[in-house]
Amino acid sequence: xxxxxxxxxxxxxxxxxxxxxxxxxxxxxxxxxxxxxxxxxxxxxxxxxxxxxxxxxxxxxxxxxxxxxxxxxxxxxxxxxxxxxxxxxxxxxxxxxxxxxxxxxxxxxxxxxxxxxxxxxxxxxxxxxxxxxxxxxxxxxxxxxxxxxxxxxxxxxxxxxxxxxxxxxxxxxxxxxxxxxxxxxxxxxxxxxxxxxxxxxxxxxxxxxxxxxxxxxxxxxxxxxxxxxxxxxxxxxxxxxxxxxxxxxxxxxxxxxxxxxxxxxxxxxxxxxxxxxxxxxxxxxxxxxxxxxxxxxxxxxxxxxxxxx
Amino acid sequence: xxxxxxxxxxxxxxxxxxxxxxxxxxxxxxxxxxxxxxxxxxxxxxxxxxxxxxxxxxxxxxxxxxxxxxxxxxxxxxxxxxxxxxxxxxxxxxxxxxxxxxxxxxxxxxxxxxxxxxxxxxxxxxxxxxxxxxxxxxxxxxxxxxxxxxxxxxxxxxxxxxxxxxxxxxxxxxxx
Numbered sequence: 136x137x138x139x140x141x142x143x144x145x146x147x148x149x150x151x152x153x154x155x156x157x158x159x160x161x162x163x164x165x166x167x168x169x170x171x172x173x174x175x176x177x178x179x180x181x182x183x184x185x186x187x188x189x190x191x192x193x194x195x196x197x198x199x200x201x202x203x204x205x206x207x208x209x210x211x212x213x214x215x216x217x218x219x220x221x222x223x224x225x226x227x228x229x230x231x232x233x234x235x236x237x238x239x240x241x242x243x244x245x246x247x248x249x250x251x252x253x254x255x256x257x258x259x260x261x262x263x264x265x266x267x268x269x270x271x272x273x274x275x276x277x278x279x280x281x282x283x284x285x286x287x288x289x290x291x292x293x294x295x296x297x298x299x300x301x302x303x304x305x306x307x308x309x310x311x312x313x314x315x316x317x318x319x320x321x322x323x324x325x326x327x328x329x330x331x332x333x334x335x336x337x338x339x340x341x342x343x344x345x346x347x348x349x350x351x352x353x354x355x356x357x358x359x360x361x362x363x364x365x366x367x368x369x370x371x372x373x374x375x376x377x378x379x380x381x382x383x384x385x386x387x388x389x390x391x392x393x394x395x396x397x398x399x400x401x402x403x404x405x406x407x408x409x410x411x412x413x414x415x416x417x418x419x420x421x422x423x424x425x426x427x428x429x430x431x432x433x434x435x436x437x438x439x440x441x442x443x444x
Numbered sequence: 445x446x447x448x449x450x451x452x453x454x455x456x457x458x459x460x461x462x463x464x465x466x467x468x469x470x471x472x473x474x475x476x477x478x479x480x481x482x483x484x485x486x487x488x489x490x491x492x493x494x495x496x497x498x499x500x501x502x503x504x505x506x507x508x509x510x511x512x513x514x515x516x517x518x519x520x521x522x523x524x525x526x527x528x529x530x531x532x533x534x535x536x537x538x539x540x541x542x543x544x545x546x547x548x549x550x551x552x553x554x555x556x557x558x559x560x561x562x563x564x565x566x567x568x569x570x571x572x573x574x575x576x577x578x579x580x581x582x583x584x585x586x587x588x589x590x591x592x593x594x595x596x597x598x599x600x601x602x603x604x605x606x607x608x609x610x611x612x613x614x615x616x617x618x619x620x
Contacts, residue, residue, distance in 0.1 A: 156526075163529030167513070170530075172563040175513035177527075205513075435527070439518055 142254045142261040143433055145270035146312045154315060157432050158280050164431040167204065168424075178207035181438050183239040184232060185211045187264070191243055193399060193423060194264050194273075198241045201430035207438065210237075225249060229256045239438055242266075260437040268302050274398055275308035277429040279316060281422050282353060285394055290317035295347055296338075297379055298357030298406055299328045299368075305398040306357055310336050321347055324357075324379060327368040344379050349388065356381055356397040359405050372405055381407045386414060394418055449594060449602075450615035455575070458591035459488070462573055463495040465589045466542060473497075473504055475568070477539045481557050482510045482528055485545035487608035488575060492544060507532035509543075514556035536565040542589075546604045548574045551585035576615060578602050 139153060146154070167175055183202045187195050195211065202209035225244070232240055233256075241262045242250045247269035254261040265271040279289065286292055294313050300306045300322050310320050314337055321339040322329060333340060341347040348354065359375060369375050376382065381395065386408070395407075395417045403409040411417055450458065467473055473496045480489030486508045493504040512518075512527040543557055554572060561570060573589035578596040594617065596602060601618040605611075 160526060163510070163527045166529040166531075170563065171565060174563070176559070177513040177515075177518055435513075439525075 141437070142250070142263075143272055143437065144251050144254060144261065144263045146272045146275050146308045146315070147270065149272075149315070151315045154276065154279065154312060157276055157429070157436065158283060160432040160436060161276075161280050161425070161428045164204075164435070165425065165428040167431070168428055174204050174206060176206045177435055178202070178205040178438050181205075181207040181238045182236075183207050183209050183241060183434065183438070184235075184237045185209060185213075185264075186228065186232070186240055186242045187211070187213045188242075188244040188249075189265065191264070193426065194243065197423070197426045198262075198264065198273075198430050198434075200427050201434055204427070205431055205434060205438075207238075207434065225252060226256070229253050232259065233257060239434065262433060262437065265304055267304065268307070269304050270308045271304040271398075272308050272312075273426070273430055273433060274305050275312035276433070277422055277426040278309055278355070278396055278398070279312050280429055281396065281418050281425050282313075282394065284421070284425075285418070286352065288317070289313055292318045292353060293351040294318045294320050294353040294355060295341075295351040296320070296322045296324075296355045296357060297344060297348075297381070298324050299360055300324055300333060300357070301328050301330045302360055303357050306355075307336075309355060310338060318353075321351065323347055325369050325375070344385070348385060349390075351393065353394045353396065354381065354389075356395065356401075356406050358398065358400065359402050361402065376405055380405065381411060383408045383410045386411055389416075391416060396422055399423070446616055446618040448614060449617045450576075450592060452613040455613045455615065458575060459491050460495060462575070462589050462591050463492050466492065466571075466573060467496055469571075469588070470540060473500060474502060475538075475540050476542060477505045477507065477534060477536060478542050478544055479507045479509050479532065479536075479557075479561065481543065481545040481553060482508055482530075484547075484604060484606050484609055485509075485543075487606045488546055489542075489544040490608075492542070492573070505534040507534065509557055509560055511553055511556040511560055514560045516552060516556065530560070532564055536561070536567045539567050541567045541570045543570055543572050544574070545572075546575045546606070547602060548572075548577050548585075548587055548590075549580055549602075551581045551583040554585050555583050576602060576604060 199209045237259050239260045241264050243264040245267050247267035249266050250261050250263035296306050323341040323344050397419050478489040478493045480486035489506050493506045497503050509530045510528040512525050572587040574587045575591040577590045577593045599620050603616045605614050607613050
């Protein structure tokens, strides 16, 4: 399979069949991860740089693991985001990466479009690991993969996003991804958390959780970004939990077949009650496991083969 | 020019011969496991195991191996090959593995399969069975069991068809 794309910058740029191609490829890497020695030599001699300008635990770790399980070298750079003079430093960084002759760059940056900026300037392939409030494509792919494992297909399924849609790159990438796979997407949250043009993404909009929660197949909870609460986007955490939290009372009324996903890290007691971690329909740890396999598929597809000259 | 080298009946005979060679050499089939190299090695491994399991209490386990991720030319091919995944759901430690493929040519596929198998465990030994050997080895690898040796030139094409994959059985040689 020759991917149509040289970089993975966003779900928006992928077609439905691109997405399905990546998900199918992920199946075989999930099998590799179950082997006694879960390492294959596919990307021997390749070098991949993790360039994280924003803090991250699971995404950076997941990409590093994916690279090592493919026998690629993975180098981690982390920059103190406060001292970054964005535009200039990024270009400077790009030139330095070029000089070090790496094959791929995994980049996370607080500025939307930073990976696209790098992709235009580097020979190396670029994977977007989160750019500001814009996109987080590998999260969307791993969520789609996780749901596909349980539902077979997303076609016609109703998926509800709850929480801070406006500031969430995960919500954006996931909404686009699930819609491309044929799901019916709805969003729910306080008006301050919903972008004004959200209908353009083809979503139904709800302001009251109890009105829609019991009619969906999947609930995609989003993190209340505590670092933004000082912006007074909602009156109090207690009120937020009461109106939009996936509490144990709400979960107990949910059908047992309804799946719950969350990109992590979870603010337990805010958007979700802690007990929900224990419920069989909660797939948060499956998401993390599948994340490594999805990233292996992405790195394999982008780094495998040579450049046609 | 394309000619049939082995027909349906001939292929059946070759498989039976291979099966009896394997069982004679190992004095029975105890402790044997079969691993087919994807794609056409897998149906062949199944046929051999089926033939040798007749009148036996012991059912020979059959696995499948996809060598894509172990290829030595991944960086040379322009298109990243889609990888199908391997299926070996039994313990290979201490077993005798009969590795099965339809065709041996350069030996590079077998090299990749050997490396991959050894990542699954430490078998007692590995033997190699192929339906057709067309020569032109690039690595010091020789099969233990060969159905038929066919003399070919480097640029000849050898096409092997199996019912399970292609709907028909037969081997064809095309000279260019």
